[in-house]
Amino acid sequence: MTRLPDQTSRKLGLVIDLDTCVGCHACVIACKGWNTENYGAPLSDQDAYGADPVGTFLNRVHSYEITPEAGPAQLVHFPKSCLHCEDAPCVTVCPTGASYKRAEDGIVLVNETDCIGCGLCAWACPYGAREMDKTAGVMKKCTLCVDRIYNENLPEQDREPACVRTCPAGARHFGDLGDADSAVSQLVAARGGVDLMPDMGTKPVNKYLPPRPKDTWDQTDVLAPFLTPIADNPQGFLGWLDRALDRL
Amino acid sequence: MHPAPSVIIFTTLSGLGFGLMIFLGLGEPAVTGWTAFWFFLIAYALSVGGLLASTLHLGHPERAIKAFSQWHTSWLSREAWAAVAGLLVMGVYAALAVFFGLRVAVLGYLGAGLSLVTVIATSMIYTQLKTVPRWNQVLTPLHFVSASLAGGALLGGQITAASVLFLVAGIIQLGHWRVGDSRFADAGHTIASATGLGQPGRIRAFEAPHTGTNYLLKEMVHVVARKHAVKLRVLAFGLGYALPLVLIVMPGAGHMLGGVAVISHLLGLFASRWLFFAEAEHVVGLYYGARG
Ligand code: SF4
Ligand code: SF4
Ligand code: SF4
Numbered sequence: 234m235t236r237l238p239d240q241t242s243r244k245l246g247l248v249i250d251l252d253t254c255v256g257c258h259a260c261v262i263a264c265k266g267w268n269t270e271n272y273g274a275p276l277s278d279q280d281a282y283g284a285d286p287v288g289t290f291l292n293r294v295h296s297y298e299i300t301p302e303a304g305p306a307q308l309v310h311f312p313k314s315c316l317h318c319e320d321a322p323c324v325t326v327c328p329t330g331a332s333y334k335r336a337e338d339g340i341v342l343v344n345e346t347d348c349i350g351c352g353l354c355a356w357a358c359p360y361g362a363r364e365m366d367k368t369a370g371v372m373k374k375c376t377l378c379v380d381r382i383y384n385e386n387l388p389e390q391d392r393e394p395a396c397v398r399t400c401p402a403g404a405r406h407f408g409d410l411g412d413a414d415s416a417v418s419q420l421v422a423a424r425g426g427v428d429l430m431p432d433m434g435t436k437p438v439n440k441y442l443p444p445r446p447k448d449t450w451d452q453t454d455v456l457a458p459f460l461t462p463i464a465d466n467p468q469g470f471l472g473w474l475d476r477a478l479d480r481l
Numbered sequence: 482m483h484p485a486p487s488v489i490i491f492t493t494l495s496g497l498g499f500g501l502m503i504f505l506g507l508g509e510p511a512v513t514g515w516t517a518f519w520f521f522l523i524a525y526a527l528s529v530g531g532l533l534a535s536t537l538h539l540g541h542p543e544r545a546i547k548a549f550s551q552w553h554t555s556w557l558s559r560e561a562w563a564a565v566a567g568l569l570v571m572g573v574y575a576a577l578a579v580f581f582g583l584r585v586a587v588l589g590y591l592g593a594g595l596s597l598v599t600v601i602a603t604s605m606i607y608t609q610l611k612t613v614p615r616w617n618q619v620l621t622p623l624h625f626v627s628a629s630l631a632g633g634a635l636l637g638g639q640i641t642a643a644s645v646l647f648l649v650a651g652i653i654q655l656g657h658w659r660v661g662d663s664r665f666a667d668a669g670h671t672i673a674s675a676t677g678l679g680q681p682g683r684i685r686a687f688e689a690p691h692t693g694t695n696y697l698l699k700e701m702v703h704v705v706a707r708k709h710a711v712k713l714r715v716l717a718f719g720l721g722y723a724l725p726l727v728l729i730v731m732p733g734a735g736h737m738l739g740g741v742a743v744i745s746h747l748l749g750l751f752a753s754r755w756l757f758f759a760e761a762e763h764v765v766g767l768y769y770g771a772r773g
Pocket of ligand 3: 292
């Protein structure tokens with residue numbers, strides 16, 4: 234059903250901390266692995282070991298350079314997967330009903346046996362969150378690891394998305410963004426989480442925490458005084474050492 | 482956007498075919514018997530041929546029937562319904578005209594209306610996409626409809642209507658290019674709004690997320706050489722609208738010149754549709770450093 238639910242009981246999604254992400258791409262690999270071995274068509278690669286490798290990924294990490302008004306440039310690593318938008322344009326354009334948003338938790342999914350592979354949903358998504366799998370001929374997208382988060386065969390600590398579970402920096406958080414008291418909602422409130430492309434009117438559920446302001450050139454570490462160069466004309470033992478080394 | 486031959490052929494041919502259907506349905510020309518047979522054959526060959534071409538780019542064409550299910554939200558689904566309904570109604574109308582010499586006006590009007598709805602629905606598939614600012618403008622449906630009507634009038638031999646329509650369609654085409662050229666900038670989408678990181682000018686894409694290319698880049702971040710774009714616009718306008726107009730208003734223009742006008746229009750429209758896709762920029766390009 235490509236008519237969007239009026240509202241969803243929960244809004245499950247991710248909060249991505251751009252301050253913490255170190256750009257290791259572990260989430261990319263965890264996502265590719267989980268979603269190739271589990272639900273739906275595997276994420277195929279073409280010419281994987283050749284000169285021109287391409288493949289399907291549901292999560293990709295971009296990197297941007299910001300030049301602040303003052304201070305050194307900053308490198309921001311930017312993981313991007315489906316934002317499980319409340320007003321998901323990818324769902325309403327789908328002619329077959331393969332794309333849908335779940336009323337119970339807001340997850341946006343593709344029913345792969347209904348998908349005709351027309352690609353229109355990928356055109357409608359502003360974020361590049363959908364990729365057509367070349368081998369399977371169907372649209373692939375982040376499932377919010379729906380086959381992990383409710384999976385009672387997994388130990389409890391593994392019942393979260395593969396990308397969240399694997400992130401060594403703790404830069405990805407999973408939870409209910411419809412519940413103002415949830416840990417993720419509080420994190421968003423505390424850190425001023427933002428929407429990507431708010432002007433598109435998609436109302437993304439996933440939020441991005443902006444990088445914190447960084448040190449400036451003149452701000453230094455508490456240990457810095459101990460590291461300052463010794464005086465030009467050292468006295469005492471240091472003076473003797475200095476002269477002795479000079480003579481060598 | 483990637484100018485895939487299947488969608489270019491589809492929008493061009495089926496636009497022309499349904500344009501002819503509209504005029505046949507309106508009884509302009511009011512044909513019966515063998516004449517009707519040839520006219521309807523051309524209209525069906527173009528519209529059905531175009532629709533078949535459109536299924537070529539599907540990952541699973543064998544499931545195409547499922548595309549009829551979501552007409553209440555999806556323009557693609559509505560297009561499928563309108564096209565099939567239009568072709569069926571016109572089929573009955575055509576059969577009566579060809580075999581019984583009978584023109585049932587009501588059926589013709591209904592078929593013409595459904596054909597028009599088909600062209601509008603096709604254009605709305607593109608127009609609705611906020612992610613492609615060049616398409617997301619009111620002139621997009623006007624361009625599709627006016628081009629389809631002009632081509633239909635030409636094929637139907639309606640010289641007066643065709644000359645007016647070519648003039649109008651040509652002007653709309655110029656307007657679509659003109660407005661389209663600044664739509665992206667006017668919509669205000671930048672790498673800053675895409676990433677939420679500070680102001681434009683202070684942020685740039687440092688590294689792509691992957692070493693090779695990907696589906697998104699191939700499908701949506703197709704870059705067209707500006708130099709060719711200008712040449713192609715001249716060709717598209719000249720062959721698609723200006724030359725056919727000159728040819729048909731020429732005194733004593735017969736079937737020969739009419740045929741040349743049709744071929745010229747078709748070639749021009751192919752160029753125009755190639756540009757329609759190739760020049761369209763998708764906002765996802767911002768994440769990959771397109772537009773600075
Ligand atoms: S991020 Fe893209 S694919 Fe995901 S719900 Fe939003 S529009 Fe759809
Ligand atoms: S590619 Fe599949 S999921 Fe996407 S719009 Fe087409 S049929 Fe729907
Ligand atoms: S939630 Fe699952 S499917 Fe989505 S990006 Fe993370 S690992 Fe991939």
